[in-house]
Amino acid sequence: DAGITQSPRHKVTETGTPVTLRCHQTENHRYMYWYRQDPGHGLRLIHYSYGVKDTDKGEVSDGYSVSRSKTEDFLLTLESATSSQTSVYFCAISPGRSMNTEAFFGQGTRLTVV
Amino acid sequence: DQQVKQNSPSLSVQEGRISILNCDYTNSMFDYFLWYKKYPAEGPTFLISISSIKDKNEDGRFTVFLNKSAKHLSLHIVPSQPGDSAVYFCAASAGYGGSQGNLIFGKGTKLSVKP
Numbered sequence: 001d002a003g004i005t006q007s008p009r010h011k012v013t014e015t016g017t018p019v020t021l022r023c024h025q026t027e028n029h030r031y032m033y034w035y036r037q038d039p040g041h042g043l044r045l046i047h048y049s050y051g052v053k054d055t056d057k058g059e060v061s062d063g064y065s066v067s068r069s070k071t072e073d074f075l076l077t078l079e080s081a082t083s084s085q086t087s088v089y090f091c092a093i094s095p096g097r098s099m100n101t102e103a104f105f106g107q108g109t110r111l112t113v114v
Numbered sequence: 115d116q117q118v119k120q121n122s123p124s125l126s127v128q129e130g131r132i133s134i135l136n137c138d139y140t141n142s143m144f145d146y147f148l149w150y151k152k153y154p155a156e157g158p159t160f161l162i163s164i165s166s167i168k169d170k171n172e173d174g175r176f177t178v179f180l181n182k183s184a185k186h187l188s189l190h191i192v193p194s195q196p197g198d199s200a201v202y203f204c205a206a207s208a209g210y211g212g213s214q215g216n217l218i219f220g221k222g223t224k225l226s227v228k229p
Contacts, residue, residue: 040221107155108155
């Protein structure tokens with residue numbers, strides 16, 4: 001299995017509380033991504049990172065922030081969770097910008113905001 | 115506006131027959147296309163890709179066809195097996211070999227292969 005771990009795997013939180021999801025890799029890949037998957041929407045990119053402290057927004061970045069202080073860790077933070085952020089979140093890693101056979105997704109974090 | 119469209123939410127085929135999953139795109143700048151397979155409670159896994167300089171790419175039972183003029187690609191699985199039952203996502207990106215743009219995913223097609 002590819003060395004990518006998401007934590008926690010499941011979380012229930014209340015509206016208005018901060019939440020941080022963690023993605024940890026052992027592949028030393030340069031690129032890391034956060035996606036969300038919702039019924040009827042497929043996967044949508046939230047933020048991505050192309051190196052330590054280098055991040056950029058994806059198509060659905062509002063309400064989310066990220067940080068990457070180490071190559072192996074990419075954190076996704078919901079500053080004040082809302083019910084619309086109930087989703088399954090996937091982290092992905094890739095050695096280059098092009099997602100190909102060397103890109104891997106984590107197993108996902110199911111987040112429920114009540 | 116959806117740039118990558120998978121218009122069939124589900125598909126059911128008999129084991130041993132061909133499965134054909136379709137994908138349409140609207141952005142003419144897309145030049146790299148991928149298919150991902152996803153089982154429940156797991157992350158998507160890369161299946162096969164194709165560059166816009168090709169019209170076909172084959173890997174074992176899986177073949178992807180690209181029709182640039184129609185902005186259409188399809189994934190053929192022959193023969194289909196029960197283990198192929200999963201959700202299949204089509205994805206596309208712009209820039210040389212997908213190196214310039216982010217991946218845009220379709221909504222997915224759930225394939226069920228019946229024994």
